[in-house]
């Protein structure tokens with residue numbers, strides 16, 4: 001480390017870059033509330049075994065990218081900790097641990113989760129990133145899937161991403177049995193073309209053939225054009241579930257593309273899988289987030305047999321997309337009040353300051369010499385009104401109020417101050 005700097009793949013978001021972030025957090029919380037999701041907070045780290053059991057070996061996130069924490073000797077190997085790479089596992093763990101299936105169902109929660117992945121950093125891909133995470137438990141209906149998608153759509157459009165920039169990729173993974181049968185067919189097809197596959201896909205042919213479907217390699221993609229399609233192998237229940245999800249989306253005018261290559265590598269994912277993408281810089285597709293149904297996960301982790309469906313949207317990418325499209329929200333300037341005084345009136349000013357804080361006002365105060373320099377500082381801090389308390393005001397039990405935008409000022413009785421401010425704030 002030659003200079004003091006943040007660790008590779010991490011960033012500082014400084015106060016003057018916070019506008020969009022705070023806006024996105026605010027909209028996320030509002031949308032979650034609209035859709036009936038309550039906030040939840042789970043730890044930034046869990047036992048590593050939770051992630052190994054839920055996300056599973058054979059995935060990059062676990063095999064290559066997990067941030068393992070060095071545990072103390074006395075805690076033993078089984079107590080190895082890991083920083084969370086995603087939000088679902090911890091929330092599912094909390095759902096099981098606290099018996100939340102006994103609460104009224106569906107049980108809906110949201111969180112802004114900071115995730116850690118020991119990845120190769122590049123633009124839009126960091127070692128620490130944040131996701132807006134929604135999880136819905138105890139409802140296996142297609143409506144629950146559509147509800148999650150609608151919430152994701154509402155979030156992305158409400159933060160200011162134009163609907164025409166967004167794409168929703170949709171697929172269904174059917175049931176585990178349907179998928180197993182399909183994987184055999186897919187393997188048969190790919191084995192005939194094994195030598196034409198990219199090296200990565202050749203490895204996956206034995207480790208996780210389904211994931212070959214989302215290979216980014218062009219030649220693989222061409223080959224896959226003629227591959228069998230998972231949804232063609234569905235039985236009645238899976239077909240109906242998928243059609244019902246689509247019918248809700250059509251009713252709500254949410255455009256989507258059926259994408260038979262959108263898959264998840266793990267067994268407990270079933271039925272609906274989706275991803276929100278944007279046209280991105282240079283017309284390149286970029287994933288903003290996605291999700292789907294994971295009915296088998298809760299039982300796989302030792303919980304009750306209730307279903308789950310959820311989504312995770314990457315906030316870092318959403319903010320970058322808003323910046324790229326120049327979509328800055330119009331922010332109301334805060335109504336901030338400065339209290340200006342001199343040493344002789346300071347005690348009275350400090351009392352007034354405390355009174356304003358108690359009444360919920362944003363304030364600023366300085367002990368600089370002279371009204372002029374205090375006013376200058378107040379102005380730099382985006383102050384709306386200044387309350388001036390000089391010796392005369394103190395003697396007369398009055399205060400002078402100065403509007404910093406137009407320099408108008410008036411002197412009023414101190415007892416009228418709060419009523420006056422209340423009115424001024426509403427203007």
Ligand code: AMP
Nearest residue numbers: 124125126129287288289290314316317
């Ligand atoms: P995933 O949990 O991998 O399905 O990712 C969901 C979303 O989180 C992605 O579409 C990205 O927007 C975001 N995301 C995932 N990994 C990263 C990362 N390393 N850096 C920044 N954003 C990420």
